[in-house]
Amino acid sequence: MKTLLRRLALLVGITLLAIIGFLLFVQVRGIPRYPPPLLKVAIPLTPAWVALGEKLTLSICADCHLNRKTNKYSGHRLADLTPDFGRIYTSNITQDQQHGIGRWTTGQLVALLRTGIGPDGRLRLIMPNYARMSDEDVASIVAFLRSASPQVQPDPTPTPPQKPSLLLKLLGNTIMRPARLPAAPVLAPPPTEARAFGRYLVIGRYHCFECHSKDFKSNNPYEPEKSKGYLGGGTPLLNNESQTVVSRNITGDVATGIGGWSEAQFGRAVRFGLSPNGPLHYPMNKYSLLTDEEVHALFAYLQAVPKIKNATPEDGGAVVQ
Numbered sequence: 120m121k122t123l124l125r126r127l128a129l130l131v132g133i134t135l136l137a138i139i140g141f142l143l144f145v146q147v148r149g150i151p152r153y154p155p156p157l158l159k160v161a162i163p164l165t166p167a168w169v170a171l172g173e174k175l176t177l178s179i180c181a182d183c184h185l186n187r188k189t190n191k192y193s194g195h196r197l198a199d200l201t202p203d204f205g206r207i208y209t210s211n212i213t214q215d216q217q218h219g220i221g222r223w224t225t226g227q228l229v230a231l232l233r234t235g236i237g238p239d240g241r242l243r244l245i246m247p248n249y250a251r252m253s254d255e256d257v258a259s260i261v262a263f264l265r266s267a268s269p270q271v272q273p274d275p276t277p278t279p280p281q282k283p284s285l286l287l288k289l290l291g292n293t294i295m296r297p298a299r300l301p302a303a304p305v306l307a308p309p310p311t312e313a314r315a316f317g318r319y320l321v322i323g324r325y326h327c328f329e330c331h332s333k334d335f336k337s338n339n340p341y342e343p344e345k346s347k348g349y350l351g352g353g354t355p356l357l358n359n360e361s362q363t364v365v366s367r368n369i370t371g372d373v374a375t376g377i378g379g380w381s382e383a384q385f386g387r388a389v390r391f392g393l394s395p396n397g398p399l400h401y402p403m404n405k406y407s408l409l410t411d412e413e414v415h416a417l418f419a420y421l422q423a424v425p426k427i428k429n430a431t432p433e434d435g436g437a438v439v440q
């Protein structure tokens with residue numbers, strides 16, 4: 120009996136040491152590096168692409184990268200990130216040679232947007248990756264970043280060093296991986312195919328499904344429809360004051376989703392944050408630049424996805440922390 124206990128104690132001790140050893144390794148190693156994808160791409164700065172890129176950057180990247188005081192994409196602290204992940208700053212993505220992305224090649228920018236891997240090989244963990252965005256949308260964002268727009272002209276604001284927590288380092292060394300480069304050209308369906316185009320907007324362009332499904336942890340970036348509670352809401356998010364704001368059910372369920380809404384009501388909610396349930400708060404964006412075509416396509420698609428019955432707080436549902 121005594122030897123058995125001793126062996127057990129030894130086993131527990133060895134396991135504890137192994138865990139501590141691994142945590143120490145992770146703490147010292149930090150966020151891992153990967154071979155940076157070498158892409159050779161040329162993106163012409165056509166006025167049409169720069170204009171589309173300006174709109175997409177404002178709708179998708181601005182909340183994280185735009186300094187609202189100077190109206191430049193010079194980055195800031197990511198205030199709505201859970202403190203469990205540490206202190207993270209969004210980068211200066213103006214054309215500054217030293218503090219921005221002035222020296223990055225077009226291929227390096229595309230690689231980062233697609234996979235999350237920077238030219239130095241470091242995985243930009245908190246920066247979302249746009250693996251399912253169409254080649255044209257990616258190209259237009261890059262064209263805008265390289266354009267003569269005042270918002271991206273060199274700004275000498277340095278990006279402070281990232282301070283990822285041990286937890287974020289642990290995730291970066293285990294489950295958080297770079298996304299794969301698309302194996303084939305990525306094309307968006309034409310806007311005339313409203314539902315197919317709407318699906319593209321939800322999963323490829325604006326990533327609505329990421330916030331509006333059950334939980335970030337169970338989202339499936341490769342097959343988004345397989346994410347738990349796809350578009351049924353319930354993800355607890357943080358606003359800039361670190362208060363919880365729960366995402367809402369945007370499937371066609373009449374009682375708990377948007378099944379009873381008209382397209383006009385939906386348009387007012389997504390463009391101006393005026394939902395039939397009252398004003399919407401950050402981190403729900405005001406997608407004020409959405410075209411009528413986009414609103415129509417989003418609405419057609421959301422009404423057609425499998426309905427989920429899930430009462431979120433505005434329907435009287437409990438806040439799940």
Ligand code: HEC
Binds near residue numbers: 245
């Ligand atoms: C949820 C917030 C968020 C959104 C949305 C976001 N980013 Fe980022 N981005 C970050 C953070 C945080 C970093 C820094 C990550 C790091 O260094 O680990 C970053 C880094 C970058 C970098 C790398 C810069 C460098 O010097 O390392 C580029 C380029 C970039 N983002 C461009 C974009 C563009 C373009 C968009 C929109 C299509 C976008 N980001 C959307 C948070 C965001």
Ligand code: HEC
Binds near residue numbers: 394395396
């Ligand atoms: C960064 C996370 C995030 C993204 C991305 C996002 N949303 Fe939201 N959305 C929210 C949150 C959080 C709320 C609830 C806000 C509140 O409670 O004030 C919300 C609310 C809504 C509502 C109101 C629903 C109701 O019942 O009142 C609609 C409609 C909506 N979002 C549609 C969209 C669409 C369409 C997209 C993509 C184009 C999108 N959202 C992208 C977080 C997000």
